[in-house]
Amino acid sequence: MMEFDDIRSWVVRCVRCGTCKFTNETYLPSCPAGERFRFEPFYASGKNFIARGIIEGALKFSDPGVVDAIYSCPTCGNCQTQCPLPHHEHLVDIYEALRARAVEEGAGPLPSHKPLLASLRQYENPWMQPRASKARWAKELGIKDVSREKARVLYFVGCTAALDPTLRNIPTATASLLQSAGVDFGILGEAEICCASTALRVGDRILFRSLAERNIELLNRLKIETIITSCAGCYKTLKHDYPAVGKIRPQILHSSEFIYRLLLGGKLKFKKEATRVATYHDPCHLGRLGGVFDPPRRILRALPGITFREMDRIRENAYCCGAGGGVRTAFPDWATDNVGLRIEEAEKTGANLLVSTCPFCAQNFMTGIEKKGSSLEYIDLVDLLSSLLRE
Amino acid sequence: MEKENIKKRLEEIAGKEWVRDDAATLFLYSRDMTENEPHAPDWVVMPEKPEQVQAVMRLANETLTPVTPYVSGANVGGLTIPVRGGIILDLKRMNRILEINESDMYALLEPGVTFGHLRAELDRNHPKAIYTYPMAPPFTSVTCNALLDGLCNLSHPHGATSDWISSLEVVLPSGELARIGSAAITGRWVSRVPLPDLAGLFIGWQGLTGIVTKIAVQLCPKPAFLKRAFILPYSYSTAYEMMRELSWTRVLDDIAGLSWVAGKMMYGRHGPITRDPGEPGFILFIEYSANTRAELWSKTMIVNSLLKDFEKKGKTFEGPLDINAILRLFPEYTKLANFPTTLDFLLDYAESGGFTWVGSYGPTSNWTRPTEKGAAIMEKYGFPPLFNCRSMKGGHYGALRFLIPFDRRDPEVTKKLRACLEEICDLLLDEGFIPYKAPNWAAKKIISRADPGWVNLLKAVKKTLDPNGILNPGHWGF
Ligand SMILES: Cc1cc2nc3c(=O)[nH]c(=O)nc-3n(C[C@H](O)[C@H](O)[C@H](O)COP(=O)(O)OP(=O)(O)OC[C@H]3O[C@@H](n4cnc5c(N)ncnc54)[C@H](O)[C@@H]3O)c2cc1C
Ligand code: SF4
Ligand code: SF4
Numbered sequence: 034m035m036e037f038d039d040i041r042s043w044v045v046r047c048v049r050c051g052t053c054k055f056t057n058e059t060y061l062p063s064c065p066a067g068e069r070f071r072f073e074p075f076y077a078s079g080k081n082f083i084a085r086g087i088i089e090g091a092l093k094f095s096d097p098g099v100v101d102a103i104y105s106c107p108t109c110g111n112c113q114t115q116c117p118l119p120h121h122e123h124l125v126d127i128y129e130a131l132r133a134r135a136v137e138e139g140a141g142p143l144p145s146h147k148p149l150l151a152s153l154r155q156y157e158n159p160w161m162q163p164r165a166s167k168a169r170w171a172k173e174l175g176i177k178d179v180s181r182e183k184a185r186v187l188y189f190v191g192c193t194a195a196l197d198p199t200l201r202n203i204p205t206a207t208a209s210l211l212q213s214a215g216v217d218f219g220i221l222g223e224a225e226i227c228c229a230s231t232a233l234r235v236g237d238r239i240l241f242r243s244l245a246e247r248n249i250e251l252l253n254r255l256k257i258e259t260i261i262t263s264c265a266g267c268y269k270t271l272k273h274d275y276p277a278v279g280k281i282r283p284q285i286l287h288s289s290e291f292i293y294r295l296l297l298g299g300k301l302k303f304k305k306e307a308t309r310v311a312t313y314h315d316p317c318h319l320g321r322l323g324g325v326f327d328p329p330r331r332i333l334r335a336l337p338g339i340t341f342r343e344m345d346r347i348r349e350n351a352y353c354c355g356a357g358g359g360v361r362t363a364f365p366d367w368a369t370d371n372v373g374l375r376i377e378e379a380e381k382t383g384a385n386l387l388v389s390t391c392p393f394c395a396q397n398f399m400t401g402i403e404k405k406g407s408s409l410e411y412i413d414l415v416d417l418l419s420s421l422l423r424e
Numbered sequence: 425m426e427k428e429n430i431k432k433r434l435e436e437i438a439g440k441e442w443v444r445d446d447a448a449t450l451f452l453y454s455r456d457m458t459e460n461e462p463h464a465p466d467w468v469v470m471p472e473k474p475e476q477v478q479a480v481m482r483l484a485n486e487t488l489t490p491v492t493p494y495v496s497g498a499n500v501g502g503l504t505i506p507v508r509g510g511i512i513l514d515l516k517r518m519n520r521i522l523e524i525n526e527s528d529m530y531a532l533l534e535p536g537v538t539f540g541h542l543r544a545e546l547d548r549n550h551p552k553a554i555y556t557y558p559m560a561p562p563f564t565s566v567t568c569n570a571l572l573d574g575l576c577n578l579s580h581p582h583g584a585t586s587d588w589i590s591s592l593e594v595v596l597p598s599g600e601l602a603r604i605g606s607a608a609i610t611g612r613w614v615s616r617v618p619l620p621d622l623a624g625l626f627i628g629w630q631g632l633t634g635i636v637t638k639i640a641v642q643l644c645p646k647p648a649f650l651k652r653a654f655i656l657p658y659s660y661s662t663a664y665e666m667m668r669e670l671s672w673t674r675v676l677d678d679i680a681g682l683s684w685v686a687g688k689m690m691y692g693r694h695g696p697i698t699r700d701p702g703e704p705g706f707i708l709f710i711e712y713s714a715n716t717r718a719e720l721w722s723k724t725m726i727v728n729s730l731l732k733d734f735e736k737k738g739k740t741f742e743g744p745l746d747i748n749a750i751l752r753l754f755p756e757y758t759k760l761a762n763f764p765t766t767l768d769f770l771l772d773y774a775e776s777g778g779f780t781w782v783g784s785y786g787p788t789s790n791w792t793r794p795t796e797k798g799a800a801i802m803e804k805y806g807f808p809p810l811f812n813c814r815s816m817k818g819g820h821y822g823a824l825r826f827l828i829p830f831d832r833r834d835p836e837v838t839k840k841l842r843a844c845l846e847e848i849c850d851l852l853l854d855e856g857f858i859p860y861k862a863p864n865w866a867a868k869k870i871i872s873r874a875d876p877g878w879v880n881l882l883k884a885v886k887k888t889l890d891p892n893g894i895l896n897p898g899h900w901g902f
Binding site: 045046047048049050051052054055059060061071072073074079082083085086091092096097098099101102117118119 | 442444446447448449451452453455456457468470496497498514516517538540541543544561562563564766768771772775776777778779832833
């Protein structure tokens, strides 16, 4: 997370060479925003130059097209992988700092983002649902409430998986898997506060900080050793963005990392096999921006009966599904069209199962698969794994 | 016609979402990486088909609106800055590879196809064919490069990329469509001969006479064996003597060089750069290929024996150093060993996104003096003497290019830079070299020295093709 003043010395490094527009050496599209809108402002170089224009006084946030370009970006960070110049590692920081300044100046976020932020303020989740709903999925599953009972591991469920009924399999499968491995874990239930990724991504830093500070205080107060999350967005925010606000004492792991350790420790016993061909989509916030590429792949390769095939663009080069950075809220059609491109890439592998590890990607993939009438089945990695542990 | 009406008509032609006139878009298309003054267009339009290009040209003629074609804007000469406003025609959506003909060895491309995409298509689906690649960023247009007489890694045997053009399809300023070369007669895109070579009406013109909507460029068979080596001569004169003599052996696919400065930049040096005592002055790279090991061996013998002769003459140099061996020791050199490439180390030297040059073509018999003088001019103005050169078309002419990464934030630097570029440009012209991809200020210098008959013909061609002066006005001295 960078402040607007800190991006000044980085934005000027962009020469507009355009190398970030496609993947290095394989020359496949890398930038969902550029692919959709094609005009220069929408690529990484466009946003760098807009920032430069604003810093130099040639552009204002209120100028037509400025806010539009800044927010038409899922902040997927693929440009960070492709750009060969030293500012590359700060590109997403630059876009987020631009958004934060736009919000400070009253020009951002986009109108469609405002209800999400209002919901975050009112309910501490972006889905406009009362706090009590967050614990509903766990009813009668016999899961500890870590705000009352001691546990070694906190499963930080995240708002999307907890509140979207179509994604209920993610938390239930994660919980059942942890139970069958004998992990001493619990959840926060209705006391769980949103990680505030949404606020950070759309530029409301005041709201982000206030929720992050409360979360840090709460998570440090609990007597837990490890926090695991099944959401790529929560993972990136807790692990990589929170340090700018404060330190979280317990270690933070994505569920795929934790489960991979269980698998290595012989804690999971498969009872079935699935004769399916699977491919894996790296969620941007877990892979490129979170640094976790291998555990999900190793798990998939270990699943009995599963044949694993890679897509053309993987790991750091993985093409974003298009849901993040507030895009799915503000531009739902674009998000669906964009995930369609990724679905086509997945289909090309010959897979019939599309596996990923992020509830937000899941929503987008499920909409996209339905719209395209694709025969692919989307499944979360933990859901797939947990299904093979049952008779 | 009112601006709003023009916009409406453009939207009817290209579709509403492919016309933009918001401040952010106009800002982005008003400038490039060079020192050339920014100027905003009024609209940016992204056509998808030649018919839409034709319709835009008809409208532009009717309303006397300037049109500047654009693909990536990375020409390093301000050539896509719309100095009289009007329409930027961004051709990125016209990016189809229409045909790769392995039998007749050509590729038929739309103007938005980039080197990266062509390379990927050839590597994936036509591994027996290769094209020629510049040191330009990978996502720049093959068409633009050819129309700008680009210098690439197979320019030594085959000449500038304009020599690789075998046929064209062009939208004229009037909106009419014309085919050039064999495509016009037989519908096959194989050659420009034996016909009056109308391609010359569009090559080197910086988009002032027509908008190319299809280009056929020749491909080459991929050789079975390839050898690349670095040679590090200590003096510029030795380097050029070597380049010329190596050219005449007729065995090389590429002979090019960069001054010692590049080696230092490759290791991330910023700020003042000085040559260490005893440091070679040049990084020469040579490449040759063969169908068999025996052929490769014979070529190696020819190169080595020529270099032995140089040694005997007392010329000092290091090498030849096999590139693969160097890469194992110094992976940074990969940037110079595989194309297309990104010269990020060079582009970032001034840490502020500014990059410019004066590039030129001229007689190889006079390579050394302009190089030495040009390098001295750069140093006088406080810029490291970074230049590169390449032997073109069997050594019949050579490229000489002075490159300046500069600090865009400092107006004083820009002032100094302009003076430096002008001085180098004058020097090159004095020494028989002609600036290429010439920005308007350099084009004016060329025209002021040109034979009046040539200038009159140039003007007459432009007047005939573009009587209303709507295509790319304010460039090439027009
Ligand atoms: C770091 C760096 C290194 C480079 N190295 C080399 C090199 O080694 N060799 C080399 O040759 N070049 C080099 N270049 C220059 C340049 O990138 C290439 O020539 C490139 O191919 C230009 O493509 P573009 O898409 O950027 O063209 P643009 O800048 O978009 O356009 C170039 C010109 O063509 C006109 N134009 C655009 N489309 C059309 C059309 N369809 N019909 C007619 N006119 C049109 C434009 O108006 C403009 O005048 C380098 C550039 C950089 C930044
Ligand atoms: S962000 Fe990096 S890769 Fe993209 S145009 Fe700028 S310098 Fe080039
Ligand atoms: S973050 Fe993703 S969508 Fe945004 S500019 Fe970079 S590559 Fe494009």
